[in-house]
Amino acid sequence: MDLQFLGATETVTGSKYLLRTGHSTVLVDCGLFQGYKPLRLRNWSPLPVRAAAIDAVVLTHAHLDHSGYVPLLARQGFKGPVYCTPATFDLCRILLTDSGHLLEEEAEYLNQHGLSKHKPALPLYTRDDALRCFKLFRPRDFGETWSATEDLRVRFSRSGHLPGSAFAQVEDGGRSILFSGDLGRPHDTILRPPARLPGADYLVIESTYGDRRHEARDPLEQLAEVINRTASRGGMVLIPAFAVGRTQALLHLLHVLRQRRAIPPLPVYLNSPMAASATEIYHRHVEELRLTVEECDAMASHVHVVTTPDESRQLNARHGPMIIIAASGMATGGRVVHHLKAFAPDHRNTILLTGFQAGGTRGATLASGAPTVRIHGEDVPVRAEVAMIHTLSAHADADEILGWLGGFAKPPRQTFITHGEPQAGDALRQRIERELGWECRLPYYLESVTLD
Incomplete structure (x- = not known):
């Protein structure tokens, strides 16, 4: 062989x-x-x-x-x-x-x-x-x-x-x-x-x-800290996330934080029809999860699913505290790229990276602290805070x-x-x-x- x-x-x-x-x-x-x-x-x-x-x-x-x-x-x-x-x-x-x-x-x-x-x-x-x-x-x-x-x-x-x-x-x-x-x-x-x-x-x-080794910190605590400090300065949190895996973990954690009133009741936009479909598949294969059917149902109960390109573009014109989760997780493509162009230049906002960023991706550029990120042939200034949570990784350390x-x-x-x-x-x-x-x-x- x-x-x-x-x-x-x-x-x-x-x-x-x-x-x-x-x-x-x-x-x-x-x-x-x-x-x-x-x-x-x-x-x-x-x-x-x-x-x-x-x-x-x-x-x-x-x-x-x-x-x-x-x-x-x-x-x-x-x-x-x-x-x-x-x-x-x-x-x-x-x-x-x-x-x-x-x-x-x-x-x-x-x-x-x-x-x-x-x-x-x-x-x-x-x-x-x-x-x-x-x-x-x-x-x-x-x-x-x-x-x-x-x-x-x-x-x-x-x-x-x-x-x-x-x-x-x-x-x-x-x-x-x-x-x-x-x-x-x-x-x-x-x-x-x-x-x-x-x-x-x-x-x-x-x-x-x-x-x-992955950090030992509680991801709920880390996520709450990022959201609360961003909301306090009037900014929004943009989370590039893999549509399958990371998004579902984030939705579950956001629901738990909301239930505990550990974060303000901000609007949460899931700008990935694929991620919404993937969440339904999690329900279909609940036997592989630690969650109950009820916990799966609650995962997306307070989430606005953005379905059309027009709705996605409208989000870029919004201001004030909110949370947007959009694919892809390393910001290599998809709707999150357009959100980066709109929100990265504003110092009040936060770009939250929640997974491994492979070399050569926009996510890796952001994680390195670069002052600009290349998008559609332009160098977009990064004035927003770039935060990272490593404890959500689905890879063994x-x-x-x-x-x-x-x-x-x-x-x-x-x-x-x-x-x-x-x-x-x-x-x-x-x-x-x-x-x-x-x-x-x-x-x-x-x-x-x-x-x-």
Whole structure:
């Protein structure tokens, strides 16, 4: 069995792992590259394997850095099954459709304003491409073992990162390899903890937070502090948030704070129809949550959902204390970008970052304290306060990763550390080697290894 790393090496995006046997070719995860332009350009480069030669795709979860390339792969000629959990399929149906729509919208905006070097600017794929790829999806339940190809069997276990997120264990009868996808946290605000597994012959483990520990502070307390000090100066709070995962956690926390009267009753606008749809999917898969059905219902009970572009534009003309939650979480695209143009120049406002900001994204620029942020070819001044809450991350930190690995009955023959910036990946490698005594390596982009 040969394993090739087509993404998520020295970066947290573009997860793609190609498994080849004498009979089969399977792609585990099929994500988009995001962040720095050289990474994003990889989305336009051909894969080192023909799409039609891939027998199956296995998705660990629905976030675009793990699933967002599927519509393009299908357009390139892939006709095999896409395996994932039922909740991942439900989320992909809204995430991939929205992704295609946003890519078309962005290309149209660039063409209208002459902001692209390409004439015309084209989307990577379209909404119709996304809709067409859904006929390939074949959902499988947690705990079920099935044949993905004639010689490879797969089993999903709950990873606790978002509804439907899974560890994917692939076996060929003699060897097994476990893909962590994104590893969730044992004490997440909303989701049940990751399943404990006995291990595998080989392991591919993420390292997003491999070099740090999450703060121990209560996120309710931190969120209340940001909202109260912003409201006291007459400003608004803009929260770039992933439509799936982070938004639902924020809505739950805001409801709790409102119930406790720990924050003023400010209007809360959810400017993401996709996030509203994703929240409904949380209800549908409540068995994966720590919340009751009633708590899920309450999550969005005081929220105004912004559905149309006109409503979104009208928000930019509003003044005074309010809260706007809009995708995307790293401010790479979507409606939040237009809100940044409108609200970042005002010192009374706050831009609240609540998750990991990959290098090269607008979110990373804001987190660095830069005085301006580049939007649609303009340098927009950032006079607003930029605040960060790290405790809402749905990724395990270094201690939590080590704690999960400590549950293995025996060490893997080889552990491949991926899906992290270089510093984070190497820090996790050192800790695993030092504390567990396992053999580790950080693969490089397009590297191939043989699994004996």
